Amino acid sequence: MEVTVLIQTADKAFEILEKARNEARELLYSSAKIASETKSLEAKRAEQAFLSGAQHTKLAIRNYTLTFFMLFAFWVLLSGRLDLFHLTLGVLSCLLISYLSYDLLFANVRIGDIRIMFKRFFAAAPWFLSQIFTANLHVAYLALSPKMPIDPSILRFNTKLESDISWVALANSITLTPGTITIDIRDGEFFVHAIDKKVASDLDTGEMEDKIAHVFMEADHIYIQDILDVSRIFGELK
Amino acid sequence: MDNFFLWLGMGLFFLVLLCLYRGVFGPGVLNRVAAISAIGTKTLVILLIMGYIYQRVDMFVDISMVYALLNFLGTITVAKYLEMSGEI
Amino acid sequence: MNIMQALSIPFLLGGFFFFLAAxxxxxxxxxxxxxxxxxxxxxxxxxxxxxxxxSVYEGFSFTAVKILFIAVFMFLAQPTSTHAISRAAMRCGLKPWVKK
Amino acid sequence: MTRLTDDIIIRAVARIMIPFIQIYALYVIMHGHHSPGGGFQGGVILGASFILYLITHGLEEARARMSELKAGIFSASGLLIYSGIGLLCLILGSNFLDYGRLSLILKVIPAQARSLGILGVEIGVGITVMAVMFSIFFDISTGGIIPEDEEIKEENG
Incomplete structure (x- = not known):
């Protein structure tokens, strides 16, 4: 008798837990969807504003000044001489170069808030560095072991990233992480040469792609980190 | 410390010689380009170490930077040329 | 030999080891x-x-920052040139080696 | 070498690197008198940055940024700066490229005038080397055909 009651209550408890979990999941998904929709709307609005003339000149001026200051900082680093004559030369040459190529350094319209990107980049850097270190130990092991246990294959996958900078980051970090190099990209399809069958399965989880999408604030995707951020706000609201 | 730099530079020089095997005998032009790129990377470090041996790092660091730049540019250009010609 | 110079030795030896492995x-x-x-x-x-x-051996100066800048440059350039040359090989139709 | 590459990676990396390469080239040109380098080396690096732009972004975009006409004007004006400074020394009553006499019009001591004169000459050499390198590369990659020539050919029949 008591055992059946116990089992029934346990069942009920599990049911309630399941229900709560489903509800929570739905809530999270809808909130994330709302967040991504607002983001894409904002991007569209920014693009429309970009097409109208005033915004265009404003953006060009912003690009010009940002390029100028980055190049001037680089000049001071290179020159190392802080007297008036060399600084004047620096200002002149930075003006020339930022006139010649002001649209190169910040050509990407979709780029997000730079401060947040920097913060996320430095938060993600230790993971990447540890990956690079493991990759090198792996290569050193393969190269120095007498039997050389390699089994190469080519795998391909489609990426969901959009801006070119995050493509660069993805391709270069695939090249630098254990056992894989990016060998070709055709129409958004990455061809990856994997030195081992095991590392090939590691790449399929898409962990790196998520991290890069998070760092470079790709607009239209739901990332785990954002859902966690939203969930905390919802918890406080409740 | 000077002796340490000297031995390190000689070790890197030995590695450059090893890479030169691929650069000379390596089958095909692609292997040669990869080997030369690797040699360029090592040369960059050797140049800086030479700067420390001669006590003129501020001079050698500029040369080293140009070397890194031209190494990258050369590899990209050869890759582009091979890609356009479509055969090895 | 001060502490900075002693600190630089493991970095240089590690770099040499990975050069050797490569x-x-x-x-x-x-x-x-x-x-x-x-x-x-x-x-x-x-x-x-x-x-x-x-750059650790150099200490705190403009030259050390320049050396670090070369490191950043190589960090961006080396994977890119690897990608470029491997892409040329793929477009030329070089077949990868497979285990028999 | 004339097509736009369809590789986003190389294009984006080149796009980020080119301004820094150019500023480095100008640094090499302008600090030629107290560090290695000078007009020729800096000009080569500056030309290399434009060549990198050409091989990554294709001939058309490179032509919009730096055409054959502009390269010709640049090479001529660099030579003009160089020989103009030399002639100025000649006019002021000294030998060709003897910068010490420039102190008469620059109102500084002769040693400083020499330094400034060398700087001007190196800027001229750098501009010329950059433009000539770029136009040589342009000629190689187009096979020597300039679009204006083709237009004239079409007009003539």
Whole structure:
């Protein structure tokens, strides 16, 4: 008798837990969807504003000044001489170069808030560095072991990233992480040469792609980190 | 410390010689380009170490930077040329 | 020898070790793509470690920052040139080596 | 070498690197008198940055940024700066490229005038080397055909 009651209550408890979990999941998904929709709307609005003339000149001026200051900082680093004559030369040459190529350094319209990107980049850097270190130990092991246990294959996958900078980051970090190099990209399809069958399965989880999408604030995707951020706000609201 | 730099530079020089095997005998032009790129990377470090041996790092660091730049540019250009010609 | 110079030695030796591993890989691996695994990864970290070691040895000056800037440049350039040359090989129709 | 590459990676990396390469080239040109380098080396690096732009972004975009006409004007004006400074020394009553006499019009001591004169000459050499390198590369990659020539050919029949 008591055992059946116990089992029934346990069942009920599990049911309630399941229900709560489903509800929570739905809530999270809808909130994330709302967040991504607002983001894409904002991007569209920014693009429309970009097409109208005033915004265009404003953006060009912003690009010009940002390029100028980055190049001037680089000049001071290179020159190392802080007297008036060399600084004047620096200002002149930075003006020339930022006139010649002001649209190169910040050509990407979709780029997000730079401060947040920097913060996320430095938060993600230790993971990447540890990956690079493991990759090198792996290569050193393969190269120095007498039997050389390699089994190469080519795998391909489609990426969901959009801006070119995050493509660069993805391709270069695939090249630098254990056992894989990016060998070709055709129409958004990455061809990856994997030195081992095991590392090939590691790449399929898409962990790196998520991290890069998070760092470079790709607009239209739901990332785990954002859902966690939203969930905390919802918890406080409740 | 000077002796340490000297031995390190000689070790890197030995590695450059090893890479030169691929650069000379390596089958095909692609292997040669990869080997030369690797040699360029090592040369960059050797140049800086030479700067420390001669006590003129501020001079050698500029040369080293140009070397890194031209190494990258050369590899990209050869890759582009091979890609356009479509055969090895 | 002060503490900064002593700190630089492990970095330089680590860089030398990875250079050695990359070179041995370049010589021993069976085909072009696997050789690129050695040079693309090995040289990047080796250069990074060597240049960090040298800039630690230099201490705090403009030259040290310049050396670190070369490291950043190589960190961006080395994977890109690896990608460019491997892409040329793929477009030329070089078949990768497979285990028999 | 004339097509736009369809590789986003190389294009984006080149796009980020080119301004820094150019500023480095100008640094090499302008600090030629107290560090290695000078007009020729800096000009080569500056030309290399434009060549990198050409091989990554294709001939058309490179032509929009730096055409054959502009390269010709640049090479001529660099030569003009160089020989103009030399002639100025000649006019002021000294030998060709003897910068010490420039102190008469620059109102500084002769040693400083020499330094400034060398700087001006190196800027001229750098501009010329950059433009000539770029136009040589342009000629190689187009096979020597300039679009204006083709237009004239079409007009003539």
């Amino acid at each position: 070179t041995v890989g370049l010589l021993r691996f069976p085909d072009f793509y696997t050789r690129l695994h050695a040079t693309g990864k090995g040289d990047t970290l080796a250069v990074l470690l060597s240049l960090i070691g040298l």
